Amino acid sequence: MRAGVAGGVLSTLAVGAAAGSANAAEPVTQTIELPTLTADLSATVAESAAATQQAAADYELLAERDAAAAKAAKQAKADLADAKKKAEAKKKAEAERRAAAEAAASRAAERTTLNTSASSSSETDVPAPASGNVGTVISFLKAQVGDAYVMGASGPDSWDCSSLVQAAFKQVGVDLPRVSQDQSTVGTDVPLSDIQVGDILYWGGKGSAYHTGVYIGGGQYLDAANPGKGVVIQDLSGYPASGAVRVL
16 A cells, blocks of 8 residues: 555655646746847837937937027127117218318308408509519418318328418419428528518428418418418417528
8 A cells, every 4th residue: 555655655656746747848938038129129129219319319409499599699680780870980980071172162151252352452462564464373372271180191181381371372383392391491481570461471491491381461370380280370479480582
């Protein structure tokens, strides 16, 4: 009986062992299915990577658009500021042009008055010779009263001392040198005690004069004085000349 029991037990163990072996072999069957799972996972990973790459590209494009928009806004702001600046400059230039036009009109009116006065008093104030050359010179000079003094300028609305003298005598066909030094050496020397209307006065040494003007009678002379005064009539007693020359 024991032998039978033992045999039965051994048979049961054998069957169990066989079953265990069979069960132990099942993982091999599962391992065969892994390649299919791995391929699916690779596809999923690839899709995920593609999606990530597309998202990155989208973000990069969005960033570029934002940067472009910011740059455009900055440029638009700069263009607006530049346009305002140009508009202000144009407005200022227009205001200056109008002021200059008004000043020119005022000077023209003054010249008309001066010319009228010079014409009416030429017989008493300007003892001109028969040719009328001296009277023409003085009339021209008086018409420039009020013009500006600008070093190196030669008219028609601004002068320096020698260019004004040169232009006045050119009206009667007398060609004078351009600078004061040379103007003091032309014509005939005249003592200051014997000067006449139309004589050229100079300040400084003969040949090295630094200023010239024209005697207009009555102890007065007319010159382009300086930037502060412009073209004016002055008393000779206030600024005595150094010498005089006569070309007419």
